[in-house]
Amino acid sequence: MKHQTGKRLFQYAWTFRKPTILALIMLFAAVCAELAGPMIAKQMIDTNILGIEKPWYETADAGSPYAVAYNGKHYVREDHAAAEDMAPSKQVHVLQVGRGFVFFEGQLAFDGKRSLQDGTLTFEKDGRSASYAVRTLSAGELYPFYRPEFGSLLALAGLYFGLLLLVALFTFGQRLLLQTSANRIIQNMRNDVFAHIQKLPIQYFDNLPAGKVVSRITNDTESVRELYVAVLANFFSGIIYMVAIIGALFMLDWRLALIALPLVPMMVIWVIVYRRFAAAYNHKIRERLSDINGMIAESIPGMPIIQAFRRQKMTLSEFGSMNDDHFRYQNKLLMLNSITSHNLVNVVRNVVFIAVIWMFGGGWLGAAVTVGVLYAFVDYMNRMFQPIVGIVNQLSNLETALVSAERVFELLDQKGIDVADGSMPRYRGNVSFEHVTFAYKDKEYVLRDISFEAKHGDTVALVGHTGSGKSSILNLLFRFYEVNEGRIRIDGMDLQDIPRQQLRRHMGIVLQDPFLFTGTIASNVSLGDPRISRERVEQALREVGAYDMFSALPGGIDEPVIEKGATLSAGQRQLISFARALAFDPAILILDEATASIDTETEAVIQRALDVLKQGRTTFIIAHRLSTIRSADTILVLDRGRIAERGSHDELMALQGRYYQMYLLQSGEKPGVQPGTQPERNGLTPSLSASPRNL
Template sequence: MTYVRPYRRVFYFLIFLTIATAALGTLRPFLIQKMVDVSIDQGDMVGVNRMFIWLIGLLVAHTIVSYLQTYYGGWLGQYIVRDIRVDLYKHILDLRLKFFDRTPIGVLVTRNISDVETLSDVFSEGLAAMIGDILQLVFIIGFMFYIDWRLTLVSLSVIPPLLFSTYVFKEKVKKSFQEVRTAVASLNSFVQEHLTGMSVVQIFNNEDRELQKFEKINQEHTRANIKSVLYYSVYYPVAEVLGAVGIGLLVWYAAQGQIEGTITKGALIAFILYNGLFFRPIRQIADRFNTLQLGLVSTERLLKLLDSKELIADNGTYAPPTLRGDVRFDHVWFAYNEENYVLKDINFEVQAGQTIAFVGATGAGKTSIINLLSRFYDINKGTISIDGHDLQEYDLKALRQQIGVVLQDVFLFAGSIADNITLGNKDITEEQIWEAAELVGARRFIERLPGGLHYQVMERGATLSVGQRQLISFVRAMVYQPRIIILDEATSSVDSETEELIQAAIDKLMEGRTSLVIAHRLSTIQKADRIIVLDRGEIQESGTHEELLRRGGFYAQLYQMQYVNE
């Protein structure tokens, strides 16, 4: 209802329309009763014509009001869903990477699309329509008691078993819908993950096994839906039978009244019409309630996501226009799961303009260090500072604008090359892009593509080679002119010729900037001002390339192994 507040005028108008629709929909049997008992019985054709005109006017008014109710109910639902989806996506953007490490992408897709769309049905078809059905029942019962209280009690005699069956139906369907939503999330997660990794599936001839897994998950989805279909198939015949029994009792009792002269023909006709009107909203309420049940399940999931506290703490206010680039790690401890530390008592300092390199076996903690510097994760103990200010003091956006990152696994979005380089930043001109591309050595291959910078890249850059994607990531880092450069295995995915081409560009990129480099190829970091050797989250050695070789320790062994392999 918080999201309704900006549209409260439309909401109040919708309430009025709902009341008007309920009232107009229940007037017809009452007018017909008056027509029969007053005009027809007395042979008053003028009265019959007058009442007929009233009925036509009532139908026209009811049609117009019903149209407005349906339109504004849908309008309100769509705008509320728009606002919820924006807030939800904004919340997802602010979540820590730790959250994404353990949450399947398909689940988040389900939350942001399917679950939010369900709420649209709640506002457009569920809530307002259900209130209208309840009001219609109230008006029907009021008119029935006004016409004849005895016939009303006879008509209502089947209500207790109908309410009981509706309650049982509601509880069963709620449970089945929860299972359906869970199965949908599992399907989305499975399909998204395996479509992304389709090359792995096909390379290892794993199509049959993956199909079996999919069939198993799909079977769970089918089973959950069939269960809800079963409950519907039981409930509706029961409701129809009870409605028929109600009409049968009514006619039987009214027939005696007709014979005795205590019940008029108009009253009998009106009650038969009211009975039809009465059971229809009750059945519809069951449908609306199921929509609400789906909405409640979706709302519960959405609120759980929106209430997630795993947000990146962005309480810092320090936002300097530029940085010098002094970086210091002081007794830093870090664990992804708050139990097993991947970094243990890390201490080092980088002066502005220096280049520091990290080497070590896979899992030594190299990538974790650069993740911490970019505040993708927060440390458990210790202090990380830039230019003498704790990382927590910086405004997060201002901090990341000063840090350029080139990763080993380059991610490109579907769109033009220019969009992938600027990431939608309108302040970066095409001239700046071409200058950066020239520096990196990417200009030649970009010019050869159809459309140049406007060449449309497929999802994840599927139409470009690994080396080309890597070059684009270098251009992306260049155009933002960061003060701190992070290179994570930046040349590991390119061939020797391309590596030589961009190595000079890397030197220019790092010139005058603080640089943190992670590399498996030790030949690329020999010029670093200092090399830090990591093993199992701890610093084992530190020094220049020559110093570490003379020391004959861990680094010397790594260098010797790589030299022998080459």
Template sequence: MKRISTGKRLFHYALLYKRTIIFALVMLTFAVAAELTGPFIAKKVIDEHMRGIESPWIEVETKDDQTVEYNGLFYKRSSNVTEQDTVGDAQLQIVQVGRSFYSTNQHLSFDGDREVNGQQLTVIKGNQEATYQIEKLSQKEIFAFYQPEIKPIVILLSFYVGLLVIAGFFQYGKTLMLQKAANRIIQKMRKDVFEHIQRVPIQYFDNRPAGKIVSRVTNDTEAIRELYVKVLATFFTSGIYMTGIFVALFFLDTRLALITLLLVPIIALWVIVYRKLASKYNHLIRTRVSDINGMINESIQGMPIIRAFQRKEQITKEFEDLNYEHFTYQNKLLSLNSLTSHNLVGVLRNGTFVVLIWYFGGQSMDAAGIISIGMLYAFVDYLNRLFQPVTDIVNQLAQLEQARVASERVFELLDEKGENVAEGEISRYEGNVQFTNVTFSYDGEHDVLKNINFQASKGETVALVGHTGSGKSSIINLLFRYYDIEKGKITIDGNDVSALPRQHLRKHMGIVLQDPFLFTGTISSNVSLDNPNISEEQVIKALKDVGADRFIEKLPKQYDEPVLEKGSTLSAGERQLISFARALAYDPAILILDEATANIDTETEAMIQQALNIVKEGRTTFIIAHRLSTIRNADQILVLDQGEIVERGNHEELLRQKGKYYQMHQLQLGKEVSRVS
């Protein structure tokens, strides 16, 4: 099956909330359109109203709000003359030279360099030269010619302010919608990752520290959240903003707009080059973050050992080494960003303005009057605006690459093959277990179990004993299908366990470990694990059956007493009693006790043994034990050595054989015996 790219998978997550994102982008488009009208309005104000008084003026007979009285006559700009106006013979043109304004009763036939000599204006354009009689205007007269333009300017500026208010509203809506969508996406992604962790096989966790896995669920998904909240939002915003600016530039001047379009492939090329350079450092940085998380988690878990054996300096040095490597790679990435991002924007900005100066300075000077001041202002304004999104894009490249690497790590976890979740229920089985010629290896090379054969009937108690590494726990792991075998067969009630869905198989199994794990919550919730099918009465009965009520009823809140992580406020024996009650509350058909009484004092062990004699009736019980006193009454004892069953029988039968079991029994009694071959 072809693997879907990281980008496509991120896109598929975004599609889950496409309505919100599309709505946000529509709001963004309206906001950009409203904001980018500013230079157009400024151009209109400059060219048509501020510089518009240099347009030809024509004498009219009637006065209105667009006419100007000058030398006893009424004048109106030619562009404002309508068919209803009665036009006279006089004509007028206002000319600005330097900071002074002059009037002439002729319209300029062409424009160019202007020179004033007394009452005479000379206009020079190439080989052309024209002379006009002029009259200097007073400040009052200048203001009179500007008077008709004040109202349109105020209207245009008010319109622009209104557009800015609208743009601000849409920008707020866009930001809110995009961030909501991003938070929803990451919420869904974290849920998927956490659920998938519950489905991956147990062996996935064998060689991976918990801190590294936690880093993928928290740190890496947070980096992806930044991708949606900041990076993609910036890219969307900048993309629409730049599109709007280029559209506006094409309206102003097609040729110069085409030149500025060269920025797009340059930015695209830079993104490709940057990602290639930064990818290595980002992979190393994310890996070191996982290593640091793993080490911190391990150090906290092992803090009593670190202090007891005075390993603080060694642990600190190992942490500092990891932290220094992380610091080094961060600095290298920072150097890459500093060397390129702002420098790139500066080069692009300066290069574009050089083109602008050449174009307007070199071209428009030969075509006087074609390029207006308003046009120049609009182009400069749009180019200044253009480089803000360019800067935003370049500055987000580092975050983009970090998010991409984090995404790869998260999807790598999601790509781990998980256990299928089957629908429906399975009826409680009898508990007849049989291993037939089972051979198993964790690594595919070294067998930890070799040709295991035994049968446990309903209601029997089977004990597994042997030295460390003999294969006792491996038998239980196979029974729970934490691992699958390649040789042999395991059946329950005659059904091959490999054909049963794992969650169905384990539904009627219970286990009590040597080191019981309690979750943050209450004593009651740690027994029921919040299973709605287990009532409060069943929880209390299970706790009383194992004798846990003796210490629980002395607690302030009794069965609702808060439990901290791992049950750190309870003793080892108390935690184990709660773990026993948990197994009993689920009423398993098969109960596994994995060194369950190893950390319990003799009095508590006697209490549990008494409870177990009652609760194991009608169910198959497997006991892994080093303390042989706990298995004296087992129906069947299997003695394992180097992955093989070397002896089997009950307690008395094995003692009579005087083999390995007898040797272990004598050693625990404190007696010296000769080595039994």
């Protein structure tokens, strides 16, 4: 799975390969320019500063820019002297002893520990000693020997400054390109995730809380963004740095390079061990964070119920348990990071430095390792440990990003339904169910052998107790779910042969609990569909009798609507939902207990509008208040997934079966009393508002 995750992350990055590759080229250029610094410093130390101790030769060319006058003679350093001047008899030395300098004419037998006493310079090495008569140089006499190197020092300093400017320029460019590419990658990923959500079947959301889906779109993709912005940048720059530094160390001295070389496999082992523990911790952390988001998303809209039933302490306890679990794993990861990050790097670095200094002081590295080489080595090692620290410190973000990417790709791998771009002519709306059997879960059937027909212009009402299968019939008609057995036809066409989007294009639905989006009243009617004009919005609101009501608001039908229409009454939200369905002129209109939340006066307004609007449409009504469906052409009485009774209101009342009993219970009439007349009442009789709504 992790291999596939890495491959898919690479595929997303490959989309923006040009700016990414250019950023890496600029990064390589910046590293090379920066790593030239220690080489320049080595040149300045060994050649321009400590080079004063190289052999000098007396010269007759007093006009040479490298000639130094001293005691009536002119001298030029070995690396600037002409071949004819480099006679052993003309050799002199300027040597540092302690904090002072001396002048000595002649050749040195060997170099070693130096001591000066009464004008005599003594060298001691390996049991040998040699003494020479020397003259002490004052500061004024010493200065001319350094003066020829000032031009070279300034040139090297200028080169170093120029390289620093190049480093700054390349670093700015690579970071800008890399982070811009990373933001583009995550922008595409979020678009893909959100677009894929539109394709997922309804049952996917039945099993996954909304908060967890939100967490994957926001938190998890943001963690993946850190992978491209911080983690990969540190890894790329770290690898380039380390390869370039090891190459530079081989150029300095192969023995020093061999000392640094074991750091590479050490870091690889380091990463493997770290990831082994961190992966498990990060999985738990992301799971708990997702659970926390899910609970928050559930608790906020459910706050009235939580407070009404005094569930605050219980809810807080459940949240605290999740939060404590998240905290515990965060601490475990923090402990792992503390042990394996900066502290461990410092220990390794100090051990390497001690080893090199000990070897240099003991002469194990030989005379070829000069002070400048040692300085460059120390500088390079400091620079090498910086990317190691950067890589190690990003391991936590790497694991978090990989876990988050797995969760995002898990969502993208859910089988979706492609959105059809085409359209189909408006169908008439002749609906037939032919021996339809359906189960949400395997073998747990909620519909069994359902067969009925609804002709164009008919109104079909579905009644029955909770769980009898009323909503399931409409879910199948909308193709939110697929039938297990049998078939459903519209105008003779099998629903399986009609793309879902084209099928739903000519359907309208009004739910018991309408959903409104943030926007305006008008935008909630049209849903931003360009086919729905302003005039059509106003007409739909007039047809449901709501235009005058909303026109009285300060903003009219452009009055702002906040999330879920919290500032509107239940009746106003339902009227908007009615207008929304009617604005799209559906061939099939579905009302899922649409008037349950509306007061009697508003219901009367809608009922009058429905009598007109149902003409020319096939209408399905799920009704708990049986008084609202007396005019339906067909009433289907469902019981445990089967059609127990069917017929018109009068036919079912005459049958005196289940429908008859339910109607009498809701109306309060006594058996034998003609429906519609006022029965005698002894005591309290169940009224419409007090009767069970979910019959």
